[in-house]
Amino acid sequence: MRAFTYERASSVEAAAKAAASNRDAKFIAGGTNLLDLMKLEIETPTHLIDVNGLGLDRIEKTPEGGLRIGALVRNTDLAAHDAIRKDYSLLTRALVAGASGQLRNKATTAGNLLQRTRCPYFYDPNQPCNKRRPGSGCSAIGGITRQLAVVGTSKDCLATHPSDMAVAMRVLDAVVETVRSDGSSRSIPIAEFYRLPADTPHIETELEAGEFITAVVLPAPIGGKHIYRKVRDRASYAFALVSIGAVIQEDGAGRVAVGGVAHKPWRMEAADMELANGAHAVSAALMADARPTEQNRFKIDLVRRTLGAVLNQARS
């Protein structure tokens, strides 16, 4: 790990300002992903801004009937919250499908959204990776790709977004609230928050340098059956090969997003519109532009089958 200086931020504005004054600074909250990457010198901040003292750890009702989740609400607390497990149970299910009890106790809502890919080439500093070192090349292309993305990929990157929580947030149309380094605030719909890799895979979100996430807002509950189904290589504590988050209404309409297949939670309006026509139609729409490798072609079938299981569960 490289040496760094450290400060405890006293306010959101001070944190954003501190980040703006040093381009090599990073915010640290739970730290479960950042410190892991710092040990491997994949992340090399020269300054850490500890934001754990800022509060932002409450879940409050919004005037619109939804919930505002503070950026520092721990994954455990979010999953266990009464209103979440009652009205947004998809989110609870996604959270408890991810990581371990120890990690969920530290990991925060904002940090979960911002966690980096687990592509093995990103994690191996000895290999070229456009995400880690822009312009160095993508070792995954022509490499071992079983876990990697099948849709929205580019000639420069095959990485997936690893978060389960983000898949649920995408289904629920969450909104990310931020404060920028000039003190101004804005709201970013989760649909617009993540970027596809294109030729800049190192730029993963729409956040500007120093921009600080203060909360994630859920719109009013939409009812329906909430299902999160994750398929992985072992029964617990593993990243998804494919995961499906869905809210299905009694008439068969609904929303669906897929994890483990792309650089971001993968949801398409055209696919949602096919829900009444069954899993084949929905997965055909979702995977229409897929460009799998020989090693991860199975994910296309797995999306269809997992979706079939989800729709069966919704009907039962």
Next chain:
Amino acid sequence: MAATAAASLAVGADNPTRAEPNAKMDGQNRTRVTLSVNGKNHDLDLDNRTTLLDALREHLHLTGTKKGCDHGQCGACTVIVDGRRINACLTLAIMHEEEAVTTIEGLGQPGNLHPMQAAFVRHDGFQCGYCTPGQICSSLAVLEEIKANIPSHATGDLAAAASLTPEEIRERMSGNICRCGAYSNIVDAILDAAGTRA
């Protein structure tokens, strides 16, 4: 190898081979922190990079907490901070000013074992024992999490109270790896300890 490198870094904070080129930064790369471990306060002046795990082992010489993977994948470093289990390897010591840290040494000692430690002995919940301190800290927190009705991936009805079943224990303990494969005895030990505590 990575684990060894991290350990030596934390101990040899002033190792000249790893010194930053910008020497004037050196004074700011350390932070004073008061760690409260097993009810006792310790004033430390630490390299900012020192993980809670390295602070416990290398600075406070509490070597019951083990370093396995040093990346949050094995759970051997599990300790309880302010009542919650965390991976001590994935958190900086300086981020725990005046928080209450409990390690395996704080639970019980030879001759005066914690009921969970006694249950692990009774059920052969280990072979080599390397993962055991983490397993025991984790299992105590698991029982508290079930009491607090925190859901898990094994929880059926989210509206019902979390239950103490073998399936729940297995799922909730999945962040603690045992390479000897003592898992079934660990589950038995936890269920037994939960019964004696009830």
